[in-house]
Amino acid sequence: xxxLIDLFNTFETxxxxxxxxxxxxxxxxxVSYREFHGLALKMASLLAQRGVEAGDRxxxxxxxxxxxxxxxxxxIIRGAIAVPVxxxxxxxxxxxxxxxxxxxxxxxSRFKPERMTVxxxxxxxxxxxxxxxxxxxxxxxPAAPEDTAQLIYTSGTTGNPKxxxxxxxxxxxxxxxxxxxVPIITPGFNFLSLLPLSHMFExxxxxxxxxYRGAAIVYPRTLKPSAIMExxxxxxxxxxxxxxxxxxxxxxxxERELDEKHLSGLFRWxxxxxxxxxxEMRRSLFLPVQRKFGPNFTAFVSGGAPxxxxxxxxxxxxxxxxxxxxxxxxxxxVLCVNTIDRQVAGxxxxxxxxxxxxxxxxxxxxxxxxxFPGYYExxxxxxxxxxxxxxxxxxxxxxxxxxxWLAIKGRxxxxxxxxxxxxVYPDELEAVLNRVAGVKESCVIGLDKGGGEEVHAxxxxxxSGKAPDEIISQANSSLDALHRITGFTLWNEPEFPKTTTxxxxxxxxxxxxxxxxxxxxxxxxRDSLLNLIARVTGVSAAxxxxxxxxxxxxxxxxxxxxxLVSFLEQEYRLDIDDSQIGPQTKxxxxxxxxxxxxxxxxxxxxxxxxxNNFFSGVRRAWDxxxxxxxxxRFATLELHGTGNLEKLAGPVIFVANHLSYLDQxxxxxxxPPEIRYRTASAAWEEFFFNxxxxxxxxxxxxxxxxxSVLFNLFPLPQSQGFGGSxxxxxxxxxxxxxxxxxxxxxxxxxxxxxxxxLGLGIMVKELGIPVVPIRIGGTDQVxxxxxxxxxxxxxxxxxxxxxxxxxxxxxxxxxxxxLAVERL
Numbered sequence: 001x002x003x004l005i006d007l008f009n010t011f012e013t014x015x016x017x018x019x020x021x022x023x024x025x026x027x028x029x030x031v032s033y034r035e036f037h038g039l040a041l042k043m044a045s046l047l048a049q050r051g052v053e054a055g056d057r058x059x060x061x062x063x064x065x066x067x068x069x070x071x072x073x074x075x076i077i078r079g080a081i082a083v084p085v086x087x088x089x090x091x092x093x094x095x096x097x098x099x100x101x102x103x104x105x106x107x108x109s110r111f112k113p114e115r116m117t118v119x120x121x122x123x124x125x126x127x128x129x130x131x132x133x134x135x136x137x138x139x140x141x142p143a144a145p146e147d148t149a150q151l152i153y154t155s156g157t158t159g160n161p162k163x164x165x166x167x168x169x170x171x172x173x174x175x176x177x178x179x180x181x182v183p184i185i186t187p188g189f190n191f192l193s194l195l196p197l198s199h200m201f202e203x204x205x206x207x208x209x210x211x212y213r214g215a216a217i218v219y220p221r222t223l224k225p226s227a228i229m230e231x232x233x234x235x236x237x238x239x240x241x242x243x244x245x246x247x248x249x250x251x252x253x254x255e256r257e258l259d260e261k262h263l264s265g266l267f268r269w270x271x272x273x274x275x276x277x278x279x280e281m282r283r284s285l286f287l288p289v290q291r292k293f294g295p296n297f298t299a300f301v302s303g304g305a306p307x308x309x310x311x312x313x314x315x316x317x318x319x320x321x322x323x324x325x326x327x328x329x330x331x332x333x334v335l336c337v338n339t340i341d342r343q344v345a346g347x348x349x350x351x352x353x354x355x356x357x358x359x360x361x362x363x364x365x366x367x368x369x370x371x372f373p374g375y376y377e378x379x380x381x382x383x384x385x386x387x388x389x390x391x392x393x394x395x396x397x398x399x400x401x402x403x404x405w406l407a408i409k410g411r412x413x414x415x416x417x418x419x420x421x422x423x424v425y426p427d428e429l430e431a432v433l434n435r436v437a438g439v440k441e442s443c444v445i446g447l448d449k450g451g452g453e454e455v456h457a458x459x460x461x462x463x464s465g466k467a468p469d470e471i472i473s474q475a476n477s478s479l480d481a482l483h484r485i486t487g488f489t490l491w492n493e494p495e496f497p498k499t500t501t502x503x504x505x506x507x508x509x510x511x512x513x514x515x516x517x518x519x520x521x522x523x524x525x526r527d528s529l530l531n532l533i534a535r536v537t538g539v540s541a542a543x544x545x546x547x548x549x550x551x552x553x554x555x556x557x558x559x560x561x562x563x564l565v566s567f568l569e570q571e572y573r574l575d576i577d578d579s580q581i582g583p584q585t586k587x588x589x590x591x592x593x594x595x596x597x598x599x600x601x602x603x604x605x606x607x608x609x610x611x612n613n614f615f616s617g618v619r620r621a622w623d624x625x626x627x628x629x630x631x632x633r634f635a636t637l638e639l640h641g642t643g644n645l646e647k648l649a650g651p652v653i654f655v656a657n658h659l660s661y662l663d664q665x666x667x668x669x670x671x672p673p674e675i676r677y678r679t680a681s682a683a684w685e686e687f688f689f690n691x692x693x694x695x696x697x698x699x700x701x702x703x704x705x706x707x708s709v710l711f712n713l714f715p716l717p718q719s720q721g722f723g724g725s726x727x728x729x730x731x732x733x734x735x736x737x738x739x740x741x742x743x744x745x746x747x748x749x750x751x752x753x754x755x756x757x758l759g760l761g762i763m764v765k766e767l768g769i770p771v772v773p774i775r776i777g778g779t780d781q782v783x784x785x786x787x788x789x790x791x792x793x794x795x796x797x798x799x800x801x802x803x804x805x806x807x808x809x810x811x812x813x814x815x816x817x818x819l820a821v822e823r824l
Contacts, residue, residue: 001176003143003168004076007212012037018216020066021190023231025221025566026730026766031066033214036073041136043074043127049134050105050120054079054141057101057151061085061094061116062109062124064197064219069207070131071107071124072197079141080104082150084198086499091116093161097153100163101376111221113535113567128768129806145169151376152200152329163376164329166200173369174332175208177352181337182301182323189238189296190216192231194223194246199499200333201303206241222569224576225253232293239297243304244311245502251314254289271317283319290319299323301337305503306408308431312345324348326408328394330385331355332370336406347405357400358391363412364398365391397425414506416446416453422482424455426506429485433457433475438466443496443504447487447513457488458509460496463595489513493528494594495572529591536564546588550581562723562762568594605689605715606728607708611737615709616677622710623669631665634790635782639670641799641824644772651733652802653764654679655817656774657753658742662783662790663776664711667740670797679738682725683707684745685715718745722759726766733767743814747785756818761810764817771817773800775824798824 001007011019014033022029031039052058058075060082062068075082083101085094091114098106098116106121115121122130143149145168152164191210195202210217218235220227228250231237258264274282283290290297299321307324315322325337326348335357338349351357356367371392374382386392397409410425417423426444433442440462446453457475459468468488476484497505534541537554550556556564561581568576572594580593609615631637656667664681671679688704707713714732716725729739741763743756764771777796800820805813 001172002145003147004149004171005140005143005168007172007175007208008037008040008073008077008140010214011040011211014214017214019211020069021216021218021235022066023218023220023227023235024730024766025227026726027768028730028734029066036066036070038136039070039127039131040073040077041139042131042134043070044078044137044140045134046122046127046130047074047078047080047105048137050122052078052080052104055148056080056104057083059083059085059094059098059101059103059106060124060198061087061089061112062107063087063111063221064193064202065124065221066219067124067127068197069217070127076143076149077137077140079143081148084150084152084203086196086198087112088196088499090114097163100153101151111566113532126807143168145172152198154329162378162381164372165374165376166332166372170332170370170372171204171208173354174204174334175212177354177368177370178204178209178334178337179212181352182340188215189213190218190235192218192220192228192235192237192240194220194228195241195243195304199304200329201243201327202241204333205301205303222566224569225249227569229253229292232297233291234294236294237297239299239301242300242302243502244302244307245305247300247302247307247311247315251311254292271314274317274319275313279319279321281319282317286318293320301325303327303334306427307345308434309345310431310435316343316345326396326406328396330372330392331366331368331394332372334370335366344405347401347407349406350404351406357406359398359400360391362397362399362409364394364396364406364408366394367391414445416444416455418453418455418482424483429455429457429475429479429483432478433459433471433485436471436474438462438464438468438471441496443491443506443509444485445506445510445513447510454486455484456513457485458491458496458513459488460491460494494591495528529594530587532564532567533587533590536560536567544587546586546591548587549583550585550587550590551583556581557758562726565723605685605704605708606724607714608728608731608735610709610712611678611680611732611735615712619710619712620673620677627665627710628669631669634792635662635666635779635795636793637666637669638794638796639798640796642670642672644799644801645672645675647802648675648770648772650769651678651736651738652770652772653767654738654740654772654774655756655760655821656740656742656776657821658744658747659751659776660747660779660783660785662779662795663742664713664740666776666779666795666797667774668711670799675738678736679740680712680714680732681740682716682729682742683713685717685725688715716741722762726763729763729767733769739767743817747780749785751780753818753822756814758810758814760817761813764805764813765810770802770804771813771820772802773817773820773824774798775800775821800824 011033016032016034018030019033019036020031058080060068060071072082083097083103085097094116106116106118107124108115108121110123110125147168148165149168149171150166152166154161154164191206193202193206197203197207206217218231218237220231258267270285274285300315301323303325312322322343323338325334327333327335334352335355336348336351338344354368358365365387367390395412397412397415399407399409410427414426415423416426429444430442433439438461440460443458445456445458447456457472468490472485472488497508499505530541530544533544533554537556537560539554544554548554565576576593654667656663668676688700692700714728732739743760744754745757746754748754775798778794782793782795783790803817803820
């Protein structure tokens, strides 16, 4: 195997094996290797139609997903050059890279609030529709090992990003090296992809390697802890490519749960005891925690930054394998990794087969086929990157032990040299600070005071109230006198500016500190929360105050609320639900939610089990002996358009007008049994679960229990908390269950349809299934709105042609559906 084309040609032979699982937050969508191969060939044809030729640059700016993968391979087999950009990069950076590479076209995402205004751009999420009518390319374009496969722009933690040229030879060499050094990946295992595919660590370890081995890759939409733990519990994950900050985040999630159960003391004692036990015994001892990660979860592979020994010990003590490695974008990227047989805390392991590594003046120098040829259109930087003998200067400081294992001491550019000439490694001080109570996160930098640098700590506190000078004093008490912290600053935002692999952008932090106290307007411009709110609401960030009410003052609609939650989850990697944002929520309240990362408490009224075969049979029996005779006693049912139901090939959304409480049973009895008992109905949540008291509360709860089982209803809120219902509808859709909804949100008192709510458009867009319009007539005569008892009459139910939406925005979907119902 010499090129990525050789790797691509193996995909079709894997047939119906799962290649990708997209966990969208609503749906679970599976793509087989055969489908993936065919779609990539179609992607190559689509690019050809857009004028992309061999050697052209194509920019990808989107979140991890199967569509990102299909786009990437379409670029490669077209013979073009992929230019992945960090999804979390702002528009200015993405535009800069587009201009630097003179990209022929841009693939971007609808999940980014900012988008490039490029005439010939393609939305990644639209590829599922765009590729439907495209004929696949006859085969991949030829490629030579020395051809450029992609350009990766460095993350810019130093403020000077450069375009790294990676050839087919570089990538295949590193792929081969990894699979020789860590031969643990076999077909049938699932990888959880958490780091951005624009980062070479994830791309090589969590993309190329599983595809090389015929394994499956699982993509969650967000990196919030609940989404990660949910994927681990449901997808039988085998391995995760991680960074230390992410492992710390998962560690904190587990520790918080233990605190709530008052088990922290017992857990700490068990981890100390377990350290002396064999791995298999440790796994058995911590079986309750192991189960949260799935039956086959084996290993974290950590890279991107040094792994704190406490975090290493936490996971290792429970029997998990922690493989810390080291590499750079310029080396494709992996250079060293711990082995399956031996893992050493604080070491990144030995050099991989085929990697030459030496230490010169404390700097790590490397050579090998995985090392890049140079920077894109930057001859000076390319010359500076190599010694005269062709060794690549990594810029990292390290030491080799007697066994040839490497320990990273720090980044040469981050090294602090004090006025006394003492070298201070910031990573070591940050590890100490982060263990001090009261510290949420820290960043240690050197501030030039003339005659040497000050060891300066920048702190984000956890809200416990501990004084920062006390924190510094406690940290210094465990440091050598020559390495102590001599100054500190409090960072006022919930997070430090970071790369998408969660490394702190120290250059940015240092530049902000140099500016000193900022004026109000510039402070607002740097506030990521205010900027997110501004993008969603359309209100200028300068006009948003901490006391502003999100709904009343800033005009946040129910749909804006979902969009804001989605962006917050992406930006801050936290658990938040739209139900936490109500009419009285202020900007300051939202900031507090982000800062404290309070655990979300949900009231789950969903009954997925009512859709199993047993309860479908119960409903069928109860309908036969009770519901059907009762309905027919009062209503004569007249049906139209039933032929349209014969065209249904999968789950759909039935959308009907709303006249009476009799509408749901009227539609259900109009459906043939094979569809009826595979259909769930959305019902107004507030009708059952508002702030009722006494007997009324009991009766409404009992009525919900009856309706959820015997009418297969599920709650759909009118005001807030729509996200939970949307996720439940995704589960129903994945299980092949249809959904019945009345989007007017209430009964039409005069028989005229009310406007449809915008939530319908979000629902259709997220679920991605056809809509069947339904027009109901006569139910308001049989059971008028205020009536307590029905009277006899005729009820008509008319089914329309199924509607399939592709590129329409939610508002367009709502209007077109409403017109379709109205015309029946």
